[in-house]
Amino acid sequence: MKLIRYDRGYSRRKFLQDAATGVLSTGVLAPLAEVMAATGDVSKAYPDELLSIENYTKGRIKTGDMIDASNVEAVKDLIEPVRYEQILKQGRKQKIVKTTTDIMRLSPWEYVEATLRNSGKAGFDARGNVINKADGGPWIGGNPFPDPKTGVELFAAQTLNWGRHDASFYAMKLATTDSDGGERFNYSGGWAEMSPVARVSMEPKPYWPAHKDKLRFQSVFFLTPQAFRGTSFLNIWDYDHSTFPQLYGYVPEFRRVRQFPTNQRFEPLVPGLTLYLSDAWAAGDPLYTWGNYKIVGRGPFLAGLSDSWNYADDNWEHTTHGGKKGKSFWDSTVQLVPEAIIVEAEPTGFPRAPISKKRVWFDARNQVVIGMVTFDRNGKPFRSFDGAYSLYEGGGKAVMDGKHPYWSWAHVTSSDIQSNSVTRIQQVRAVEGQHMSGANDPKMYDKYLTQSALQRLGAS
Amino acid sequence: MAGPYSLRARLAMFVLAHRGLSYLLFALITAFFAAGLPKVKLQTIFSDLLPTDDPFVQVFRDHPNFGSPLTMMVMIRRTDVAPGSADARPTIYNAETLAKVWQMTRDIDLAPGVDHDQILSITTEKARYSEATPGGIDMRPLMSDHPPTTPEELADFRLHVDRAPKVREFLISRDDSAAIVMATFIEERVDYGTAFEHVQKLVEAARDAHHEVHLTGQPVLFGWVYRYVWQMLGIFAVTMVLFVAALALYMRNVVGVLTPIITSTVAGIWAFGLVGWLDISIEPLLMVVPLLLTARSFSHSVQFTERYYEVYAQLGGQPEHRRKAAELTMSVMLAPSVLGILTDILGIVVVMAAPIPAMVRHAIFCGMWAVWLIPTGVVLISLLLATLPPPKNVERLIGRDRQHSGGVHRRLQALLAGIAAQVTGRAAMRTTAVVVLASVAIVATASRIRIGNPVEGTNLLWDHSEFNAAVRAINANFPGVNTLEIVLEAKDPTRPDWTGQRVDTILTEIRLQSLLEHGEAPPRATLAFADYLSEASRLFNGGNPKWLPLDARERAISAAAVGAMMGSSSKNFGHVVDSGLQHSTVSLWYPDNKQETVNAALKAAGKAVADVGVDHPEFTVRLGTGTIALQEAVNRVVERYHVLVVLAVNLMIFVLCSLAYRSMVAGVLLIIPVNLANEALIAAMHLLGVGLDVNSMIVAAIGVGVGIDYGIYLMSRICEELQARGGHSDRDWQAAITAALQTTGKAITFTATIMALGIAPWYLMSGLKFVADMGLLLIAIMAINMVLSLVVLPLLVWWVKPRFALRHNALLGESVEIPAAS
Secondary structure, eight states: OOOOSSOHHHHHHHHHHHHHHTOOOOOSSSOHHHHHHHHSBSGGGSOGGGTOHHHHTTTSSOTTOEEOTTTGGGGGGGSOHHHHHHHHHSOOOEEEEOOOOBGGGSSOHHHHHHHHHTTTOEEEOTTOOEEETTTSOBOOSSOSOSSOOSHHHHHHHHHHOSSSSSEEEEEEEEEEEOTTSOEEEEEEEEEEEEOSSSOSSSSSOSOOGGGTTEEEEEEEEEEESGGGTTOEEEEEEESSTTSOOEEEEEEGGGTEEEEOOTTOOSSOSSTTOSOOGGGGGGOOSOGGGSEEEEEEEEEEEEEBOSSOSOTTSTTOOOOEEOTTTTOSEEOOEEEEEEEEEEEEEEOTTOTTOSEEEEEEEEETTTOOEEEEEEEETTSOEEEEEEEEEEESEETTEEOEETTEEOEEEEEEEEEETTTTEEEEEEEESEETTTEEOEEOOTTHHHHHSSHHHHHHHHHO | OOOTTSHHHHHHHHHHHTHHHHHHHHHHHHHHHHHHGGGOEEOOOGGGGSOTTOHHHHHHHHSTTTTOTTEEEEEEEEOSOOTTOSOSSOOSOSHHHHHHHHHHHHHHTTSTTEEEEEEESTTSTTSEEEEEETTEEEEEESSOSSOOOSHHHHHHHHHHHHTOTTHHHHTBOTTSSEEEEEEEEOTTTOOHHHHHHHHHHHHHHHOBTTEEEEEESHHHHHHHHHHHHHHHHHHHHHHHHHHHHHHHHHHOSHHHHHHHHHHHHHHHHHHHHHHHHHTOEEOGGGTHHHHHHHHHHHHHHHHHHHHHHHHHHHHTSOGGGHHHHHHHHHHHHHHHHHHHHHHHHHHHHGGGGSOOHHHHHHHHHHHHHHHHHHIIIIIIHHHHHHHSOOOSOHHHHTTOOTTTSOHHHHHHHHHHHHHHHHHSTTHHHHHHHHHHHHHHHHHHHHTTOOBOOOOSSOTTBOTTSHHHHHHHHHHHHSSOSOEEEEEEEESOTTOTTOGGGSHHHHHHHHHHHHHHHSSSSOOSEEEOHHHHHHHHHHHHTTSOGGGOSOOOSHHHHHHHHHHHHTTSOGGGGTTTBOTTSOOEEEEEEOSOOOHHHHHHHHHHHHHHHHHHOSBOSSEEEEEEESHHHHHHHHHHHHHHHHHHHHHHHHHHHHHHHHHHHTOHHHHHHHHHHHHHHHHHHHHHHHHTTOOBOHHHHHHHHHHHHHHHHHHHHHHHHHHHHHHHHOSOSHHHHHHHHHHHHHHHHHHHHHHHHHHHHHHHHHHHHOSBHHHHHHHHHHHHHHHHHHHHHHHHHHHHHHHHOOGGGGSOOTTTOOOOOOOOOO
């Protein structure tokens, strides 16, 4: 018999104690950053009850169990209020898998290496932009704040690089279900993003000198439905963390680029999606268009961080369940995250925002966003964004990203809990057989991220 | 004469002999129904007030979101020229007014249940202007991140408005004096009452010496109705106090007051409990009818109790006579009471013939309430009379004690004797001439009544109500609320390339708009998804208005649709195309909803639909929904069912009365006064400029069903008096009629008075015109019925001198052989 040295109350007391003193010191038994740097594993930073759902729930739920309406009360404290309501009332289910402790399985390999390599080198300049303290230039790669002390540090890292690759292309399919459970909108297309700074894989590193003043090129285009075929958007982000990105839209039939209001972030890109521009990866807006970042809590959480890639399907497509017609939610897996850091922020730069604040859960192990809920101006839950990440290996198969298996998101659930519509987004292997998901392809810029690229895509 | 061994006599004897068991049974049944009370729902389901079989209502039910039923509209209007303004007339282009619009837009987002994605005003980012740039098109919000304050910012804002063509039609009034803030609510989340109270507070706070602020929209109407539902509880309390006061004044003894209260309360518990158990919601707009039933229950109890007093006095008037008196009273009153109540039931349930769900629920609720008056008003009352302490003023109440008889009673009897003198003997000829002439005039006038009762806004509320004033103000400054929607219904609502943006759909919308705009009776504005596509086409092609006409190719139309919708939610177009982009509508705005406008609009729309064709490969064109179509649907149901309902209730009551009196002549004599009363009411409505509507249909049916009671009571009494006198001479007939009028006529007067008293507060105090109108009509019909039954029925009896009146009627006869006083 194995004795549990630290009971559940110990972790809770530790989290509360830190909150009371205003200190963010990740790890319960030992400082997390130090443990990870020393061992590459988080096990020594947490007691057993934070590494195993069986221990946490005192055996009521085990690895391999399905969380559903019958047992969700046992994990109510481990999920966002929106997910709780969906599981309780809308038939959402999630399967529990083992907690990942190896940090190399929680982010792209090169990103983790750069994070460890560049630890301690990041700071903020007078405008609040993340810089390499050594030369005052833009950030040089990896997570700038692997041992975060403030909410803004967590958000800064997230806003700097959503996908954690230097460049990513996601072939994707999207579907929205209404409150009646029926699918109203189905789209397919591609999402491309590339960082001209903080590069760890693609040459030139760490910057692309010609675009050192930019944070990101990002585009999205649609292939279906036919009406939207070739319709695309291009975002060009300034490195300055207070400047709104330029947003262009292109409709092939008109052969004209349309520029959108840059600060109109609380609308979807295309009709039917339950996803504001602002919601993307919980950090869809420049860092300082939001404010009053503050850490409001810490504790264990349930999120999808492994086993989320559907190796059984040739095109990686996921199956669904729940809602009135069995189409509202992804079949998904979650694991007990030993420590999530909960940060809230307010839309201080948006005097017309329909929301009062967002609450975002970050995984302390890799600082990825594992959940977000926005609240309307009455403080009621409004929207949520919860994704699932994974190393793309399993079932004897693997998708390689250079020398290592590909790490990326697998699917996202974006919900409007007030109107009960849900947008499901999934990363698939390819759309129309020619646009393939993958990372760090140098051709990506010319293929997807310029205005002429959009016009070419529109003509195809 | 009620034989001692008749069924009703045996029943009466059994009940009174087993009082404990009877009370226990009543207690158990009452407890059962009382357990259903917590489940009672008082709820107005507005769509259930519409006839289900009407084609317009079917379009409305299939496409409930067209016509913006979940949208509140706030209009902020500047009433004077702002200081420093360069304008000679009031406009919104000043810092104060625009700040108000900004703040209202922000605050309405806090309303509970609002859809945060569907708030629209000139201050939101959704209201945009556009300009062509060398690289493409730049689209920006009309207003920057704050309301303009400096002259430069105000000038800029005005310039932006000039570049946004539709804004000056739908968001800013054409004369620039008013702006609209629109907020749409989520049906599953909105509580209309709380949402309305929230926004109404904002509206009241925003009003000042320089600004009018008006609030309208369906959710607002619901909110006002909910507010008045609470008011109804207050009126209900007032009504009850009046009932009890009237009883106390009339009876002046405990038994006389307590008995009607207890029996009516028990009937009420049974009625409410039943709908609680049946899970049927009660329509508060029709609460006057249950009140009428309570009044009926009270007046019925009074008649029953008075009869009991007579019997009690005849038996000797000692406490030990209570049981025997109750038994005899129950025995003689059972049949006439049941007949009277049955006619009430018929009058209430016959409106079920009209396919209006709220009426059907109402008929079940009130019809069963009326049914419950039989056990409570016949059996329970007998038990109570046999149990409660006997009154000390019996002699006075039955009019024998002339010395102490109340002045009211005496004066009433004198008045009724006067009426008797006018309807019998020589005066009868003169009275008949007057009645015939008046009847001809009444029928001629009534025949000119028109169907429909249009008011600008809603006829649920008073014309001077804040809501209807808001509707008028908004109609005067914007396209308004009088819409007709022609729906293009997708045949395959799951079609992946969205029927709402197909070439045939868009071109059909454009053609419909063109036909109607250039035809007879053109609407004041039209809007369809096609308009947004034209605007997108113009913008993406460089901004020149020559690009407004759409290129009729599938790809070009699709592109225009994409251009219009990219970067926005499909909800932003929910008023013209459904959230799945499949079904769409052409909205037509008309200046008012007068019947002439409605007729012309529907005629023109029908012709336009025929021109474009109803059946298309991908969709069906359906006319239509919107306030104009729904008003017509209600008019049509009144037109179809008003006469039918009256005929049906007439037929059923004729059969019932003919059977009861075993004479068809009796049936004819009885239904003449009630129908004349109905005609008189319709004639009065016509003279007052009021048309027939759903209210009048309900009132007409109840008027016959309840009004006939007066005739039955009076006829039965005339028969008895006649039989007592032999009926061989005119003198006997005259004496019988006079005696009947002085006794039963008095009861009828009391019944009519107590009903008028009960309903009057609903007319005088209700903020809901619908309820007040129904109250007024019911008071009127009951009063007319009373007068006509006291005048016309005796007159008819006098002239016809029917033979059935001389026959003893075992069923309805109220005479009773009283055993010798002990």
